[in-house]
Amino acid sequence: MAFGNFSSAIVGRVRRLTSQIKDAQQERTDGLKTMAQSAEVGGTAFALAFLNGRDPNGTVAFHGIPLDLTLAAVAHALGFSGVLRFSRDDDQSYQAHAVGNGAMAVYATRMGTMLGQKSLQSKQQGQTQTTRGELVGEVTGALPPPRYVHGYPAERWTVRRAA
Numbered sequence: 001m002a003f004g005n006f007s008s009a010i011v012g013r014v015r016r017l018t019s020q021i022k023d024a025q026q027e028r029t030d031g032l033k034t035m036a037q038s039a040e041v042g043g044t045a046f047a048l049a050f051l052n053g054r055d056p057n058g059t060v061a062f063h064g065i066p067l068d069l070t071l072a073a074v075a076h077a078l079g080f081s082g083v084l085r086f087s088r089d090d091d092q093s094y095q096a097h098a099v100g101n102g103a104m105a106v107y108a109t110r111m112g113t114m115l116g117q118k119s120l121q122s123k124q125q126g127q128t129q130t131t132r133g134e135l136v137g138e139v140t141g142a143l144p145p146p147r148y149v150h151g152y153p154a155e156r157w158t159v160r161r162a163a
Helices: 002-054 067-081 093-124 132-140
Strands: none
Touching: 002 067, 002 093, 067 093
16 A cells, blocks of 8 residues: 555656646747747848838839838738648747737838828928828828729729818
8 A cells, every 4th residue: 555655756746747848848848939930030120121211112012012011911811821830749930920010010110110200201391280181091001092992983982182
């Protein structure tokens, strides 16, 4: 009887130690993933900001769509698609999402800077307030206009200002 209690105590202790080792390994893996994500977000943001800075227009765009916005959409779509899930335990989609987050950060920073500069210019010109239409026009001007809205031609939904 005493031997049975002793062996069950040893087995219980070994199981607890094994569980603690697995938890420590998981924490280490999570820490490495966090460091990799930070490097990917920062590297992507730096590369896109560098490319945008070298462009005479201030942003690299293909057919009117900014590269940073395109890369963000493609990277997140790739991450959600499941293509980077190689096995049940090997899911690399977090890396695609990190690249998409870096690209989206560059796009949001560029748009925020542009809107802030427009607001400052209007304030310096003696205008007390920028109209909502001017700011919306600047933000929506970053993308080409839609051809269809809710299944109808976009001209039907276009708001025209009175002259």
